Amino acid sequence: MQKKVINPWKWQDARNYVQAVEVKNPEGTLYVSGQTAISDDGISSDADMRTQIFHTIENLEKVILASSYEIKNIVRLNIYHTNSAELFENFDVIQEWLTKNEIQQTSTVLEVKTLFETLKVELEATVVK
Numbered sequence: 143m144q145k146k147v148i149n150p151w152k153w154q155d156a157r158n159y160v161q162a163v164e165v166k167n168p169e170g171t172l173y174v175s176g177q178t179a180i181s182d183d184g185i186s187s188d189a190d191m192r193t194q195i196f197h198t199i200e201n202l203e204k205v206i207l208a209s210s211y212e213i214k215n216i217v218r219l220n221i222y223h224t225n226s227a228e229l230f231e232n233f234d235v236i237q238e239w240l241t242k243n244e245i246q247q248t249s250t251v252l253e254v255k256t257l258f259e260t261l262k263v264e265l266e267a268t269v270v271k
Contacts, residue, residue: 143168143270145217147246158240159249163217170271172211176222176264177202178257186259191228194262195235202265211269213243218268221251229253229263 148162149155165171179187179197187194206213221236223229229251240247247267257264 143215145215145246145270158237159219160246161248163246163248165217165270168270170211172206172209172267172269172271174202174205174267174269176220176266177205178261178264180261186261188260191223191225191262192232192235195232198263198265199235199239202267206267206269209269211271213269214245215271216243216245216247216267216269219245219247219249220266221249222254222257222264222266223251224254224257224262226253 144166146164146166147160148164149160151161154161177198178201179189179194180201181187187197189197203213206216219240221229239245
Protein backbone atom coordinates (compact mmCIF):
# COMPACT_ATOMS: atom_id res chain seq x y z
CA MET A 143 0.00 0.00 0.00
CA GLN A 144 1.17 3.52 -0.81
CA LYS A 145 -0.25 6.38 1.23
CA LYS A 146 0.18 10.05 0.34
CA VAL A 147 -0.99 12.93 2.53
CA ILE A 148 -2.19 16.12 0.80
CA ASN A 149 -2.05 19.35 2.82
CA PRO A 150 -2.04 22.61 0.85
CA TRP A 151 -1.86 24.51 4.18
CA LYS A 152 -0.10 24.09 7.53
CA TRP A 153 -2.84 25.19 9.99
CA GLN A 154 -4.45 21.73 10.23
CA ASP A 155 -1.24 20.25 11.64
CA ALA A 156 -2.04 21.69 15.10
CA ARG A 157 -5.43 19.98 14.95
CA ASN A 158 -4.08 16.49 14.22
CA TYR A 159 -5.69 15.82 10.87
CA VAL A 160 -4.94 16.16 7.17
CA GLN A 161 -6.91 17.58 4.26
CA ALA A 162 -6.74 14.45 2.10
CA VAL A 163 -5.16 11.00 2.00
CA GLU A 164 -4.53 9.19 -1.27
CA VAL A 165 -4.13 5.41 -1.07
CA LYS A 166 -2.71 3.42 -3.97
CA ASN A 167 -2.45 -0.35 -4.25
CA PRO A 168 -4.21 -1.28 -1.00
CA GLU A 169 -4.50 -4.95 -0.05
CA GLY A 170 -7.76 -4.22 1.71
CA THR A 171 -9.98 -1.56 3.20
CA LEU A 172 -11.71 -1.91 6.58
CA TYR A 173 -14.83 0.17 7.24
CA VAL A 174 -15.37 0.25 11.00
CA SER A 175 -18.84 1.00 12.37
CA GLY A 176 -19.07 3.76 14.95
CA GLN A 177 -17.47 2.55 18.17
CA THR A 178 -18.59 3.83 21.56
CA ALA A 179 -18.01 3.25 25.27
CA ILE A 180 -19.99 0.02 25.46
CA SER A 181 -18.73 -2.79 27.70
CA ASP A 182 -17.98 -6.30 26.48
CA ASP A 183 -21.42 -7.22 27.89
CA GLY A 184 -23.17 -4.57 25.77
CA ILE A 185 -23.78 -2.06 28.57
CA SER A 186 -23.57 1.62 27.59
CA SER A 187 -21.31 3.77 29.73
CA ASP A 188 -22.79 6.57 31.79
CA ALA A 189 -19.34 7.97 32.63
CA ASP A 190 -18.10 11.47 31.82
CA MET A 191 -16.88 12.48 28.36
CA ARG A 192 -13.18 11.93 29.10
CA THR A 193 -13.72 8.40 30.40
CA GLN A 194 -15.96 7.58 27.44
CA ILE A 195 -13.32 8.84 24.98
CA PHE A 196 -10.72 6.46 26.48
CA HIS A 197 -13.15 3.52 26.41
CA THR A 198 -14.26 4.34 22.85
CA ILE A 199 -10.66 4.41 21.62
CA GLU A 200 -10.05 1.02 23.30
CA ASN A 201 -13.07 -0.46 21.53
CA LEU A 202 -12.00 1.00 18.17
CA GLU A 203 -8.54 -0.50 18.60
CA LYS A 204 -10.04 -3.92 19.47
CA VAL A 205 -12.01 -4.03 16.23
CA ILE A 206 -9.08 -2.87 14.08
CA LEU A 207 -6.59 -5.28 15.64
CA ALA A 208 -9.06 -8.19 15.53
CA SER A 209 -9.29 -7.53 11.78
CA SER A 210 -5.48 -7.77 11.38
CA TYR A 211 -5.17 -4.11 10.41
CA GLU A 212 -2.85 -1.53 11.97
CA ILE A 213 -4.03 1.46 14.00
CA LYS A 214 -1.56 3.74 12.19
CA ASN A 215 -3.32 3.02 8.89
CA ILE A 216 -6.54 4.79 9.81
CA VAL A 217 -7.19 7.15 6.89
CA ARG A 218 -10.59 8.50 7.96
CA LEU A 219 -11.84 9.12 11.50
CA ASN A 220 -15.28 10.63 12.01
CA ILE A 221 -16.07 11.87 15.51
CA TYR A 222 -19.68 12.19 16.58
CA HIS A 223 -20.40 13.70 19.99
CA THR A 224 -23.22 15.18 22.04
CA ASN A 225 -21.48 18.27 23.45
CA SER A 226 -18.82 20.35 21.69
CA ALA A 227 -17.59 22.06 24.86
CA GLU A 228 -17.09 18.72 26.65
CA LEU A 229 -15.43 17.12 23.64
CA PHE A 230 -12.94 19.92 23.10
CA GLU A 231 -12.14 20.15 26.84
CA ASN A 232 -10.99 16.55 26.51
CA PHE A 233 -9.71 16.56 22.94
CA ASP A 234 -6.13 16.14 24.17
CA VAL A 235 -6.93 12.44 24.70
CA ILE A 236 -7.71 12.01 21.01
CA GLN A 237 -4.79 14.17 19.86
CA GLU A 238 -2.29 12.28 22.03
CA TRP A 239 -3.63 8.93 20.75
CA LEU A 240 -3.35 10.10 17.12
CA THR A 241 0.21 11.33 17.66
CA LYS A 242 1.31 8.21 19.59
CA ASN A 243 0.04 5.96 16.80
CA GLU A 244 1.36 8.19 13.98
CA ILE A 245 -2.12 8.40 12.48
CA GLN A 246 -2.59 10.90 9.64
CA GLN A 247 -6.27 10.86 8.85
CA THR A 248 -9.03 12.93 7.36
CA SER A 249 -11.76 13.73 9.87
CA THR A 250 -15.21 15.11 10.36
CA VAL A 251 -16.20 16.24 13.85
CA LEU A 252 -19.94 16.56 14.26
CA GLU A 253 -22.14 17.35 17.25
CA VAL A 254 -25.33 15.33 17.27
CA LYS A 255 -28.42 15.70 19.44
CA THR A 256 -28.10 12.24 20.98
CA LEU A 257 -26.29 8.95 20.67
CA PHE A 258 -27.52 5.55 21.86
CA GLU A 259 -28.69 5.54 25.50
CA THR A 260 -26.15 7.41 27.69
CA LEU A 261 -23.29 7.57 25.19
CA LYS A 262 -21.47 10.85 24.51
CA VAL A 263 -18.91 10.07 21.79
CA GLU A 264 -18.64 7.74 18.79
CA LEU A 265 -15.64 7.09 16.53
CA GLU A 266 -16.10 5.76 12.99
CA ALA A 267 -12.99 4.77 11.03
CA THR A 268 -11.72 3.67 7.64
CA VAL A 269 -8.46 1.71 7.72
CA VAL A 270 -6.33 0.48 4.81
CA LYS A 271 -3.78 -2.30 4.48
